Amino acid sequence: MQNLSIFDINISSKLTGIFEQLQSTLRKFDFSDIKEKELYSKVQSINPKQDIVLEDIEWLYEDYEKLSDVFDGLDSDFSFLDSELANYLKKIIYSRNIAKREKIVILISHIEKLIEECLDESFGKSGIKQEVKNAINSKLDKVTGANIGRCYILAITNIVFARTDAFNDEIDKRIPFRNHILHNGIYQYSDSEISQMYFVLLSFIKNILIGGWANKYEAFD
Structure with a gap:
């Protein structure tokens, strides 16, 4: 058997570690079609013309157990949007002088424009749900951070703008x-109901922002 020096052993161990790390990294990449994934099926299951209850959509905010989880890093989530709207929404959210009921009405009144800015689109007159669908579906292909974000935005749009009548x-x-x-x-x-709704709405806004960030920096995905 060939004698190995300590230097040789160290190099061998280092190369082994690099190889194992590379294998682990490659396993994380998924270049299959996102439309074949469970996430897209969940998005498609949300029909804006049929009854929607909270238990059906909990997967959209399952990463947040409580409101403080949503607020964690929320200010930074807005940072990629250099717009008057982003600054205004932050002021509303962090205001101590506005009750949750009022905040909900204000935030939900501006959510269409927020989605438009996060998708970097200029919506026409086809209606928000159709405009978002058109903007997103044409870009959905392989599994990427940007496409996962788009799926979340599409699902949230169909919920918030559902035909409740x-x-x-x-x-x-x-x-x-x-x-x-x-x-x-x-x-x-x-x-x-207000407390639960406020939590859900802020969770939606946070996920819209995260999706928008992924969309903006898609070139680095």
């Missing part, structure tokens, strides 16, 4: 349905 059952007041809130008001909602 087409629902058969009573509206789930824990979900921030934009049109229902702006057309019918929010003051009949209980404090518990």
Whole structure:
């Protein structure tokens, strides 16, 4: 057997470590079609013209157990958007003088523009759901951070802008349905419903921002 010096052993161990790390890294890359994944199936299962309840969409914010988890890094999540809207929404969210009910109405009134900015699109007059679908579906191919973000934005759009007048059952007041809130008001909602809705809405906004960040820096994905 050939005698190896300590130098030879160290080099061999180092190369082995690099090789193992490379294998591990390669296994993390998934170049298959994102439309074949469970995530896309979940997105497709959300029909904006059929009843939606909170239990059906919990997967969209399962990374956040409580409101403080959503606030963790939220200010930084806005940083890639150098716009008046981003600065305004941050002021509303972090204001101590505005109640959650008022914040919900203000934030949900501007969520369409936020989605537009995060997707770097200029929406026409086809309606927000169709505009987002058109902007996203044409770009969905392999599994990337940007495409995962787009899937989340598409799902959130179909929820927030759902056709609640087409629902058969009573509206789930824990979900921030934009049109229902702006057309019918929010003051009949209980404090518990408001707290849950605010948590869901901020989770949605955080995920829209993360999706927008991934979309902007897609070239580095």
